[in-house]
Amino acid sequence: MIEIKEKAGAVQFAVRVVPGASKNEVAGIQDGALKVRLTAPPVEGKANRACVEFLAGLLGVRRSALAITSGEKSRKKTVSVTGLARGELEERLKGFLQP
Numbered sequence: 001m002i003e004i005k006e007k008a009g010a011v012q013f014a015v016r017v018v019p020g021a022s023k024n025e026v027a028g029i030q031d032g033a034l035k036v037r038l039t040a041p042p043v044e045g046k047a048n049r050a051c052v053e054f055l056a057g058l059l060g061v062r063r064s065a066l067a068i069t070s071g072e073k074s075r076k077k078t079v080s081v082t083g084l085a086r087g088e089l090e091e092r093l094k095g096f097l098q099p
Contacts, residue, residue, distance in 0.1 A: 002034050004089060010082040011089045015055070017075050019047040024054050026096045033076055034096060048072055055079060059092050 005012045014033035021037035028035050040050035048068055056063045061081060071077035081089065 001032070002029055002093075003032055004086050006086050007080070010080045011084055011086050012069065012078055012080045013089070015051065015077045015079050017047055017051055017077060019050075019075075024050070026058070028096065031076075034093070045072075048077075051077070051079075055081075059084065059089070 002013050016030045016033040016035045018027070018035065018037045019040055019042040021039055023037070024039055025037050026034060027037050036051060036054065038047055038050045038054060040046040052063055052066050052068065056066045059066070059081060061084060065082045065084070067080050067082075069078045069080045084092075
């Protein structure tokens with residue numbers, strides 16, 4: 001299970017990014033974080049941009065509602081989503097949150 005925190009009108013959760021994959025996909029949970037495989041390489045912020053775009057599409061929110069709040073240069077990142085309650089986030093990630 002991933003830990004979801006509510007802070008100032010936003011929800012935050014951990015994401016573990018695997019750049020350079022063959023396709024963009026959610027690959028389950030690893031160390032309390034949503035594991036995401038991305039085709040983008042980990043150079044010049046490409047994987048970060050791909051992560052935001054992929055998660056925005058997955059969660060059905062605008063890209064501007066999603067931000068990486070920590071871990072920009074790390075594979076483990078904290079992502080913040082504004083305009084979404086904890087229950088809504090859990091519902092949208094339901095298929096991926098099973099251990």
